[in-house]
Amino acid sequence: MHLSKVSLVNYRNFEFAKFVFKPGVNTIIGENGSGKSNLFRAIRLLLDSSIYRAAHELSEGDFFRKKTSWKGHWIVISLEFDDISTDESLQSLFVHHGAIVSGNAVKKATYNLIFRPNSYIRTKLSALPAGDKAGLATLQESMTIDDYEVWFTGRSDVDFTDPARYREIVGDFDAVWFPALDSKLIGSKIPHQLSVAKEVSFTFVKALRDVVSDFNGNRQNPLLNLLTRKSQEIDKTKYETITNTVKTLNLDIEALQDVQDVRGDIRATISETAGDAYAPASLHIRSDLPSEAEKLLQSLKLFVGETDENYAGDISELSLGGANLIYLTLKLLEFKYQKQRETAANFLLVEEPEAHIHTHIQKTLFDNISYSNTQIIYSTHSTQIAEVSNIESVNILARKGVRCESYQPSVSLTHPEIVHLQRYLDATRSSLLFARGVILIEGDAEEFMIPALVKKVIGVSLDELGISLINIRSTGFENIACVFHPSRIRRRCSIVTDLDMAITGTDIFETDSSSVRAYKLKVAGSAESGRTRRARLENFGRDNGGLKDQVQHLM
Numbered sequence: 437m438h439l440s441k442v443s444l445v446n447y448r449n450f451e452f453a454k455f456v457f458k459p460g461v462n463t464i465i466g467e468n469g470s471g472k473s474n475l476f477r478a479i480r481l482l483l484d485s486s487i488y489r490a491a492h493e494l495s496e497g498d499f500f501r502k503k504t505s506w507k508g509h510w511i512v513i514s515l516e517f518d519d520i521s522t523d524e525s526l527q528s529l530f531v532h533h534g535a536i537v538s539g540n541a542v543k544k545a546t547y548n549l550i551f552r553p554n555s556y557i558r559t560k561l562s563a564l565p566a567g568d569k570a571g572l573a574t575l576q577e578s579m580t581i582d583d584y585e586v587w588f589t590g591r592s593d594v595d596f597t598d599p600a601r602y603r604e605i606v607g608d609f610d611a612v613w614f615p616a617l618d619s620k621l622i623g624s625k626i627p628h629q630l631s632v633a634k635e636v637s638f639t640f641v642k643a644l645r646d647v648v649s650d651f652n653g654n655r656q657n658p659l660l661n662l663l664t665r666k667s668q669e670i671d672k673t674k675y676e677t678i679t680n681t682v683k684t685l686n687l688d689i690e691a692l693q694d695v696q697d698v699r700g701d702i703r704a705t706i707s708e709t710a711g712d713a714y715a716p717a718s719l720h721i722r723s724d725l726p727s728e729a730e731k732l733l734q735s736l737k738l739f740v741g742e743t744d745e746n747y748a749g750d751i752s753e754l755s756l757g758g759a760n761l762i763y764l765t766l767k768l769l770e771f772k773y774q775k776q777r778e779t780a781a782n783f784l785l786v787e788e789p790e791a792h793i794h795t796h797i798q799k800t801l802f803d804n805i806s807y808s809n810t811q812i813i814y815s816t817h818s819t820q821i822a823e824v825s826n827i828e829s830v831n832i833l834a835r836k837g838v839r840c841e842s843y844q845p846s847v848s849l850t851h852p853e854i855v856h857l858q859r860y861l862d863a864t865r866s867s868l869l870f871a872r873g874v875i876l877i878e879g880d881a882e883e884f885m886i887p888a889l890v891k892k893v894i895g896v897s898l899d900e901l902g903i904s905l906i907n908i909r910s911t912g913f914e915n916i917a918c919v920f921h922p923s924r925i926r927r928r929c930s931i932v933t934d935l936d937m938a939i940t941g942t943d944i945f946e947t948d949s950s951s952v953r954a955y956k957l958k959v960a961g962s963a964e965s966g967r968t969r970r971a972r973l974e975n976f977g978r979d980n981g982g983l984k985d986q987v988q989h990l991m
Contacts, residue, residue: 466833592623
């Protein structure tokens with residue numbers, strides 16, 4: 437079983453967004469603030485069993501910031517799964533209310549978290565006369581987040597990201613029309629105790645920002661999580677010899693004469709200064725070494741040496757990159773331990789693994805982290821990771837004001853087009869996947885001239901404008917420009933290429949020498965090549981909304 441699609445409606449910075457995933461390794465690409473973390477949070481709400489149950493109770497801040505009020509609108513997080521196993525327990529979860537259904541097993545199913553007004557509010561909305569905007573405003577004024585409920589459903593095949601479908605299910609706030617309770621389009625209710633999260637193995641590796649603090653805490657400490665998962669239920673008999681030794685050691689330390697002398701001096705000083713009436717009834721100096729098995733595990737720390745194999749220091753002594761690499765390694769090992777359980781599917785989400793890690797290690801990690809029967813989803817803004825990503829398994833996020841959009845760059849491309857695109861997208865050219873706009877150029881001269889011209893004329897650099905200048909080093913622009921299309925990446929792309937006009941007459945005369953004839957033939961060939969290229973690119977641009985009227989020709 438693998439996650440094939442995620443649909444988000446009115447969730448944080450997504451109004452209507454759809455993400456498509458493949459089995460194996462997938463990549464989420466996007467600039468800062470484009471919603472990568474929000475997407476992962478949405479997936480975790482449905483698949484991460486370690487997340488607090490209270491997290492499902494969303495808040496006003498989780499709604500997409502509409503121009504009109506959020507009140508009355510729904511948040512929908514919908515996951516679609518494909519290749520579902522024939523295991524009876526999993527089939528019963530997806531098929532119908534946990535009941536076993538005879539017949540052919542389902543191969544594709546959905547699991548939805550719906551945050552909506554409760555039945556009382558929905559009844560009030562449906563009772564409003566069509567067009568009664570004043571009545572709607574009054575009802576919204578009285579509405580609070582406490583009037584909302586969480587609803588888990590399955591067995592729905594509706595496209596929640598279709599605005600027309602959304603109005604059909606939720607209502608039309610402009611026309612003031614709301615349906616009666618309850619649309620069958622949202623699917624059948626799934627009790628929370630039958631959560632899909634309990635049937636899968638799921639590990640989330642958060643962005644590597646301050647891992648040293650995580651090592652020092654208990655809840656986020658990856659080493660403690662590993663030890664706990666490895667030992668599962670702690671067998672106290674295995675630790676009995678160790679705990680007894682620790683207890684004896686604590687008593688021996690307390691019995692030291694120097695310790696007892698200091699204890700006596702403290703008691704005497706208190707009596708002298710405050711009097712016996714106010715002195716504490718008892719006072720001891722004891723060792724605080726933990727003797728319980730659980731606390732002994734919590735006291736363990738990892739010591740690592742980066743440059744000298746004879747020295748191992750605390751995690752805080754490592755470089756940022758070294759600490760992050762150790763943290764990432766432990767989280768992957770945690771996933772391996774969890775994956776050993778018999779589960780319906782295995783999911784590993786890794787958020788921005790490139791932080792403070794050398795570029796070669798980034799690419800090596802991406803190439804090598806591959807587990808059988810496991811779907812891996814990375815988020816990144818590293819061109820090195822983008823270079824080694826399969827373009828068919830890439831989702832791109834883009835900011836459009838307060839709204840974020842999702843793009844799949846290979847949709848509807850033929851296999852040869854995908855092969856050419858993948859070959860061209862090296863670490864330099866893959867920056868076009870992150871850019872707000874792209875200029876494709878033919879060669880080195882334009883690469884030197886255009887940035888300088890833009891800076892001179894406009895006063896800002898291409899980087900400040902969010903525009904990537906991509907040197908194709910050929911005239912095969914279509915191999916890359918094909919991704920800029922209304923059904924793929926909805927961004928503007930300009931192509932700047934030589935027109936190669938003839939700079940001299942090309943008519944051949946009887947008096948022309950052989951060298952002059954050869955030169956004229958070469959010039960004529962270049963001019964014909966320029967005319968052909970111009971016609972080809974203009975036709976290509978007319979069929980591509982992202983390139984329309986954007987092909988420029990230079991002499």
